[in-house]
Amino acid sequence: MSTNSTIRLTMAQAVIQFLKNQYTARDGIEQRFFAGCFGIFGHGNVAGIGQALHQYPDFRYYQTRNEQAMVHTAVAYAKHKNRLQSLVCTTSIGPGAINMVTGAAVATVNRIPVLLLPGDIFARRNVAPVLQQLESEHSQDISVNDCFRPISRYWDRINRPDQIITALPEALRVLTSPAETGAVTLALPQDVQTEAYDYPTALFAKRIWQVRRNRADQSALQEAAAWIRAAKQPLIIAGGGVLYSEASLSLREFVEQTGIPVGETMAGKGSLRYDNPLCLGAIGATGTSAANLIAKETDLIIGIGTRYSDFTTASKTQFQNPNVRFININVAEFDAYKHSALALVGDAKATLEELLVALYGYTNNTENQNRARQLHDAWESEVDRLYAIKTADSGLPFQGGLIGAINDHGDPEAVMVCAAGSLPGDLHKLWRTRHPRQYHMEYGFSCMGYEIAGGLGVKMADPAREVYVLVGDGSYLMLHTDLITSIQEGYKLTIVLMDNRGYKSIGSLSRAVGDQGFGTRYVYPKNGSLPTDEAGSDVEDLPVDLVMNARSLGAHVIECQSYEDLVQALKTAKTIDRTIVIYIRNDRYLGVPGYESWWDVPIAEVSESDTVKAAREEWEENRVKERYFL
Numbered sequence: 354m355s356t357n358s359t360i361r362l363t364m365a366q367a368v369i370q371f372l373k374n375q376y377t378a379r380d381g382i383e384q385r386f387f388a389g390c391f392g393i394f395g396h397g398n399v400a401g402i403g404q405a406l407h408q409y410p411d412f413r414y415y416q417t418r419n420e421q422a423m424v425h426t427a428v429a430y431a432k433h434k435n436r437l438q439s440l441v442c443t444t445s446i447g448p449g450a451i452n453m454v455t456g457a458a459v460a461t462v463n464r465i466p467v468l469l470l471p472g473d474i475f476a477r478r479n480v481a482p483v484l485q486q487l488e489s490e491h492s493q494d495i496s497v498n499d500c501f502r503p504i505s506r507y508w509d510r511i512n513r514p515d516q517i518i519t520a521l522p523e524a525l526r527v528l529t530s531p532a533e534t535g536a537v538t539l540a541l542p543q544d545v546q547t548e549a550y551d552y553p554t555a556l557f558a559k560r561i562w563q564v565r566r567n568r569a570d571q572s573a574l575q576e577a578a579a580w581i582r583a584a585k586q587p588l589i590i591a592g593g594g595v596l597y598s599e600a601s602l603s604l605r606e607f608v609e610q611t612g613i614p615v616g617e618t619m620a621g622k623g624s625l626r627y628d629n630p631l632c633l634g635a636i637g638a639t640g641t642s643a644a645n646l647i648a649k650e651t652d653l654i655i656g657i658g659t660r661y662s663d664f665t666t667a668s669k670t671q672f673q674n675p676n677v678r679f680i681n682i683n684v685a686e687f688d689a690y691k692h693s694a695l696a697l698v699g700d701a702k703a704t705l706e707e708l709l710v711a712l713y714g715y716t717n718n719t720e721n722q723n724r725a726r727q728l729h730d731a732w733e734s735e736v737d738r739l740y741a742i743k744t745a746d747s748g749l750p751f752q753g754g755l756i757g758a759i760n761d762h763g764d765p766e767a768v769m770v771c772a773a774g775s776l777p778g779d780l781h782k783l784w785r786t787r788h789p790r791q792y793h794m795e796y797g798f799s800c801m802g803y804e805i806a807g808g809l810g811v812k813m814a815d816p817a818r819e820v821y822v823l824v825g826d827g828s829y830l831m832l833h834t835d836l837i838t839s840i841q842e843g844y845k846l847t848i849v850l851m852d853n854r855g856y857k858s859i860g861s862l863s864r865a866v867g868d869q870g871f872g873t874r875y876v877y878p879k880n881g882s883l884p885t886d887e888a889g890s891d892v893e894d895l896p897v898d899l900v901m902n903a904r905s906l907g908a909h910v911i912e913c914q915s916y917e918d919l920v921q922a923l924k925t926a927k928t929i930d931r932t933i934v935i936y937i938r939n940d941r942y943l944g945v946p947g948y949e950s951w952w953d954v955p956i957a958e959v960s961e962s963d964t965v966k967a968a969r970e971e972w973e974e975n976r977v978k979e980r981y982f983l
């Protein structure tokens with residue numbers, strides 16, 4: 354083939370041909386980057402990307418029921434693949450396109466690669482306004498797809514077919530960059546998708562994007578080693594970067610050799626096995642007593658692959674040692690420099706291994722190690738205590754106990770998927786993580802509705818594992834319809850649906866801010882207003898039947914009343930080969946407590962309510978503990 358040979362394709366055909374030939378490689382292991390394309394067709398893509406997908410069946414097309422859901426599926430797929438593989442999402446224009454906005458933010462906030470191809474209004478303009486077009490009196494260069502700009506790591510609108518020749522490689526550079534990745538949006542005008550162009554054949558050659566393990570600067574590494582040697586009580590915070598970098602074994606070795614204990618963020622949970630004696634488990638607002646007590650005292654935090662969200666830092670109150678300082682290992686300079694840290698800008702695995710060499714002969718003192726081990730053991734007893742509580746005073750099952758049932762009786766090699774509600778906090782504390790891929794929590798955006806769609810993405814990424822989706826009734830009601838896709842494509846999910854008739858999480862938060870759970874119960878209004886928790890059981894439940902709902906979508910459904918029923922249902926689930934929904938009601942009020950931590954949710958400064966006034970006073974006392982790390 355001559356170097357200047359060309360091939361005549363529509364822009365959409367060229368996009369799919371290009372995407373088919375993109376690969377990533379890390380540590381010599383190569384994989385196709387895109388496993389296919391999810392989508393819903395409308396006039397904005399059916400004749401363009403839709404036609405191209407039909408023409409190239411080797412680039413698999415998947416249906417979804419909801420555009421937001423398919424982006425969750427793509428995010429979960431890419432997260433489970435440690436960002437080395439992903440999925441593409443195509444939509445029509447207008448509402449179909451911006452239904453992806455929430456999913457795009459999930460991707461970008463969590464730093465997960467997904468490629469979004471929303472259809473766009475005619476570049477040619479003569480027939481405007483087209484169906485679903487947002488008109489603007491001050492510019493014709495505006496469409497609803499501009500909403501994707503702030504939530505995309507790369508955004509482009511392709512107004513001529515030849516523009517993809519430079520746009521697609523940029524899109525892939527960003528998607529495969531561990532430091533820059535997130536949602537990438539290429540808005541594809543409906544007319545341009547169908548226009549033909551003589552594309553250079555070289556555009557469609559196989560491309561391998563090397564995901565390099567960049568190293569930190571040598572002098573920074575030596576300085577970090579000196580800081581660690583000088584520290585009185587160092588603590589590691591393991592974030593999602595540990596998992597994406599596949600650094601768990603290197604972290605274990607680092608911990609075994611240095612004796613420095615580890616707290617885990619929501620994204621980093623599973624970095625160490627729960628029973629490693631120096632694994633202190635969850636850290637921060639949803640953390641364990643073990644991690645949080647040491648976090649209060651530590652004078653040196655080694656943050657690995659963490660963004661330091663307010664849940665991790667307990668709204669900047671968790672680290673109370675006046676001399677505390679930070680060493681941050683991170684691929685992204687932005688995160689590495691947080692909290693005035695000594696920045697080790699580099700890959701977690703490579704940097705940890707080099708730091709360990711620089712620390713030759715060092716070990717954390719025995720007193721620190723013993724204290725960490727004792728706190729670890731005490732925490733495990735606390736988990737045992739909570740796992741043993743099967744029912745609340747109401748007679749309904751207790752969520753903490755139900756989590757124990759799934760952890761004890763579910764498949765230990767399975768993946769647990771969750772995102773929002775009261776479950777994430779309980780799971781962060783209580784879930785005993787046995788392998789690095791087991792705890793799949795979307796807590797960067799904590800987006801209700803991620804659970805089932807995300808579970809599908811995980812199952813597609815790792816079909817050999819059982820996938821347990823833990824979902825509250827609120828999240829389920831918001832977005833559950835891709836349960837159908839899991840059945841259509843034969844990807845079995847075991848969905849445990851925890852029904853507490855509303856928002857247990859926000860109900861409890863509402864009571865804590867003095868508002869009696871207002872607006873968080875699924876009940877009929879009474880005297881013109883929605884009853885609060887003060888109404889107790891004097892309420893009328895809504896006639897919603899989630900069991901029938903799940904069954905109507907094709908799921909195998911088991912309804913449970915008790916802890917024992919759930920254990921039995923989990924056993925049955927293993928023998929069923931299609932998506933199964935295990936439905937269980939549970940108590941709204943009995944919660945897993947907090948441990949040595951706080952979260953800043955500001956309370957009304959003036960109010961007529963005594964409970965709000967009291968909550969404000971308590972808030973003011975805690976607020977003063979918030980620190981700057983300068």
Ligand SMILES: Cc1ncc(C[n+]2csc(CCOP(=O)(O)OP(=O)(O)O)c2C)c(N)n1
Pocket residue numbers: 773774775776798799800801802824825826827828829853855856857858859
């Ligand atoms: C899309 C979205 N909307 C609103 C919220 C705020 N929010 C967080 S948890 C929650 C309630 C979740 O209810 P449910 O799924 O039943 O879980 P529960 O709190 O009862 O455990 C709400 C409304 C959110 N996280 N995501």
Ligand SMILES: [Mg+2]
Pocket residue numbers: 774825826827851852853854855856857
């Ligand atoms: Mg609920």
